[in-house]
Amino acid sequence: MITGPETKLMAVIGDPIGHSLSPFLHSQIIREAGLDAVYLPFLVKAGETGKFTEAARLLKLAGFNATMPHKNALTDLVDELDPEAESYGSVNTVKVLPDGRLRGYNTDVRGLFMAFERHGVKVKDSRIMIIGAGGVAGALIRGCAEAGAASVTMVNRTFEKAAALCGSVPVAKALEWTGENMSRAAAEADVIVNCTSLGMSGTGMDFEDLSFLDDSRALICDLIYNPWETRFLKHAASLGLRTMNGMDMLIYQGLLAFEIFMDVSLDLHSERDRLLPLCRDRLTGASE
Ligand code: NAP
Numbered sequence: 179m180i181t182g183p184e185t186k187l188m189a190v191i192g193d194p195i196g197h198s199l200s201p202f203l204h205s206q207i208i209r210e211a212g213l214d215a216v217y218l219p220f221l222v223k224a225g226e227t228g229k230f231t232e233a234a235r236l237l238k239l240a241g242f243n244a245t246m247p248h249k250n251a252l253t254d255l256v257d258e259l260d261p262e263a264e265s266y267g268s269v270n271t272v273k274v275l276p277d278g279r280l281r282g283y284n285t286d287v288r289g290l291f292m293a294f295e296r297h298g299v300k301v302k303d304s305r306i307m308i309i310g311a312g313g314v315a316g317a318l319i320r321g322c323a324e325a326g327a328a329s330v331t332m333v334n335r336t337f338e339k340a341a342a343l344c345g346s347v348p349v350a351k352a353l354e355w356t357g358e359n360m361s362r363a364a365a366e367a368d369v370i371v372n373c374t375s376l377g378m379s380g381t382g383m384d385f386e387d388l389s390f391l392d393d394s395r396a397l398i399c400d401l402i403y404n405p406w407e408t409r410f411l412k413h414a415a416s417l418g419l420r421t422m423n424g425m426d427m428l429i430y431q432g433l434l435a436f437e438i439f440m441d442v443s444l445d446l447h448s449e450r451d452r453l454l455p456l457c458r459d460r461l462t463g464a465s466e
Contacts, residue, residue, distance in 0.1 A: 186215035187237060188439050191222040191230055192245035197380065197404065200243055202460050203432045206453055213440065215240070227251040234274055241273040241439035243432075249313045256282035265324065266317035271435040283438055286314055287321035289431025290371075290401075292446070297422045299369055299397050302326035307363045307396070310373030311339035311352075314401060318373060323347045331363045335374075360390035367396045377408035388413040395419070403428055404461055425461075429453050 190200040196219075204217035222230045224247040231252070234242055244252055252269035253259060257279040263269045269282035291301060306322050308315050311334035322330050330350040334340035340352035353359040364370055370391075377384045377400065391398070391414055398414035403424040411421045429450050437444055 181216060182214070184214055186213070186240040186440065188215060188217040188240050188436075189220050189234075189242040190217070190245065191220050191227075191242060191248055193221055193223045193247060195219045195221045195245070198245060199403070199428060199457060199460065200245075200432060203429065203453060203457060204436060206456055207433070207436050207444070207449065210449075210452070211442070211444075213442075215440065222248065224248070224251075228255055231255045231272070231280060234272065235278045235280070238278075239274050241271065241435070243435055244270055244272065246313070252282055256280040258282070260284070262287065262321075266320050268313055268317040270431065271438055273438050283435070284317060285431040285434035285438070286427070287317050288434055289429075290318065290427040291321065291325065292430040293422065293426030294369070294399075296426055296447075296450070297397060297399075297420070301369075303328050304368040305366055306330045307367035307370040308332045308373055309371065310334055311336065311343050312373060315373035316343050318371065319343055319347055319350055323349050331367065333360060333363060357387065357390060361393060364390045364394040364396065367394065370394065370396045370398050372400045372402070372408075372410055375402070377405075377410050378402045379404045384409055391417060391419070397422065400424060401427060403457075406458065406461060425454065425457055426450065429457065 190198055198219055201217050201219045208215045227248045249268045249270055253267055256272055258281050260283040263282045263284040266284045268284050270286050271283040273281045275281055301322055302325055304327055306327050319330050332340040332344055332352050333355050335355055337354050344350040344352040375381050397420045399422050400408050400411050401424040402408050414421050433444055433446050433449055
């Protein structure tokens with residue numbers, strides 16, 4: 179790789195950041211497109227988001243992605259918000275404009291909806307069950323409502339967070355995390371999305387009880403992609419349910435962000451087809 183004054187700099191910030199597949203993903207896109215650009219991971223702690231936005235202006239980055247814990251803080255730190263980011267109250271993509279101003283975008287929800295499409299799922303008129311009430315769940319609940327979901331049911335360990343999110347979304351309702359509520363919601367849902375970190379590699383945490391899926395006929399989606407198949411997905415598959423992990427979402431949200439940073443237009447679906455096996459091999463160590 180030869181870099182010079184014209185090299186476009188892109189980054190991803192988060193804490194933790196070592197696990198992020200985004201540098202690998204974006205480097206594959208850069209290489210295939212033959213662009214003069216680099217994409218680097220930076221460990222940036224909560225409370226340091228503002229310092230990084232100033233560094234991004236100073237260094238004239240093309241832009242940067244943000245993961246936990248920066249997505250909400252960035253909504254107040256950028257100079258302008260794209261309508262999706264404004265509506266979801268969450269920024270995962272920041273473009274540094276030529277005059278140094280920062281524009282915040284959210285590509286998470288559109289990325290997930292494109293992933294849903296690949297799996298034959300339409301959000302419109304569907305009954306969606308969301309497990310979790312964190313950053314992504316908060317964006318997703320609004321995205322589902324705007325896309326015409328028939329209903330959204332949210333269950334979260336901390337009920338108050340789910341209730342607060344559902345309060346402003348007419349088609350949404352929050353339920354306490356009890357076995358009975360989980361089972362009823364799962365039986366009534368067309369799509370169930372795990373938006374918690376339960377089952378994520380390295381956390382040591384997982385669902386204690388998955389029997390709530392027993393009467394479900396939904397498509398089961400886990401936003402986690404590491405491990406490739408969580409216990410949640412494995413159990414769903416053993417019940418004969420259709421499943422999808424978070425890798426398609428990761429790839430699509432990354433491609434959409436790349437288009438924003440580099441002012442290019444990509445063939446998103448064929449790029450996804452090319453990148454999926456590369457990312458899977460990278461994750462499972464098959465290519466190393
Ligand atoms: P977040 O804001 O930190 O929210 C975490 C959620 O997990 C909260 O609802 C939290 O519940 C719940 N949780 C954590 N530990 C729990 C436990 N022991 N028992 C029950 N619930 C627990 O995270 P986020 O940014 O929304 O991300 C959520 C998930 O999506 C993560 O797994 C992340 O890796 C994944 N993700 C995937 C992609 C992709 O492209 N595939 C993109 C973004 C995020 P409380 O509210 O009670 O704390």
